[in-house]
Amino acid sequence: METLSVLLSKARLESASYPGVVSSIGAPAPRRIVPRRVIRWIVSQFLAGELATAAFCERMAKHVSDVQAREFLTLQGMDERRHAALYRWYLECLDLTPAPSLSISKCYDAALSPSTHPLAAILAFHVILERDNLRLQSIAETWFGCRVYSEMGTRIRRDEARHVAFGRLYLQERLPLLPLTERQEIYRWVRGLWFEAGREILANCLVPGPADWLLEKTQWPSRIRDLELAGLFSGEEREEFRRL
Numbered sequence: 586m587e588t589l590s591v592l593l594s595k596a597r598l599e600s601a602s603y604p605g606v607v608s609s610i611g612a613p614a615p616r617r618i619v620p621r622r623v624i625r626w627i628v629s630q631f632l633a634g635e636l637a638t639a640a641f642c643e644r645m646a647k648h649v650s651d652v653q654a655r656e657f658l659t660l661q662g663m664d665e666r667r668h669a670a671l672y673r674w675y676l677e678c679l680d681l682t683p684a685p686s687l688s689i690s691k692c693y694d695a696a697l698s699p700s701t702h703p704l705a706a707i708l709a710f711h712v713i714l715e716r717d718n719l720r721l722q723s724i725a726e727t728w729f730g731c732r733v734y735s736e737m738g739t740r741i742r743r744d745e746a747r748h749v750a751f752g753r754l755y756l757q758e759r760l761p762l763l764p765l766t767e768r769q770e771i772y773r774w775v776r777g778l779w780f781e782a783g784r785e786i787l788a789n790c791l792v793p794g795p796a797d798w799l800l801e802k803t804q805w806p807s808r809i810r811d812l813e814l815a816g817l818f819s820g821e822e823r824e825e826f827r828r829l
């Protein structure tokens with residue numbers, strides 16, 4: 586696994602070499618079969634996520650004591666603002682205005698709340714929401730069938746993979762030190778947050794079937810693995826957490 590120094594070097598390099606002009610990618614042309622309202626909804630949620638993550642990183646950068654983590658979060662905040670600019674530009678090119686979902690915005694607000702445990706917030710943003718965005722971005726690329734959108738996704742994914750790796754590394758050193766009851770509380774909180782966002786995504790992306798059952802059976806197990814990798818519980822504790 587990469588160390589924080591390696592991740593930081595990559596972040597510095599990436600930040601210094603980021604192309605400034607987004608329009609150089611070309612003109613967006615999603616497949617006509619994809620309804621405009623679906624494109625608007627999906628891209629708007631990515632945009633809202635980028636802005637919320639940027640705000641979170643900027644705030645966390647002022648609070649963490651580790652110098653390298655602070656610099657990484659500052660650079661990540663800049664990455665997220667650049668991603669947001671790409672999504673905003675994509676919507677503008679298609680003459681669409683952003684339409685953030687109220688339910689999903691509420692999830693971001695909960696994670697951003699100063700009353701949320703900082704490690705729970707990092708877990709939500711860096712491990713769960715970022716990973717989900719990575720997965721959803723790939724699905725959206727297939728749906729849209731748009732070369733420009735896929736090109737944006739390639740740029741964004743490289744950064745997001747680094748952000749997820751940072752979150753995992755940072756949490757692995759800290760989460761296991763929390764008492765069991767506190768970790769259980771974080772598990773319940775993050776699970777509730779994720780299901781709330783998941784229901785909203787399914788409802789808006791025309792996926793049929795009972796949302797909770799679908800999420801529980803097909804999606805939550807891989808989030809359980811992500812949470813374990815981030816150090817929220819050990820392999821021995823997994824079943825106990827799963828039953829919470």
Ligand SMILES: [Fe+2]
Pocket residue numbers: 635638664665668741745
């Ligand atoms: Fe991002």
Ligand SMILES: [Fe+2]
Pocket residue numbers: 638665715744745748
């Ligand atoms: Fe990110």
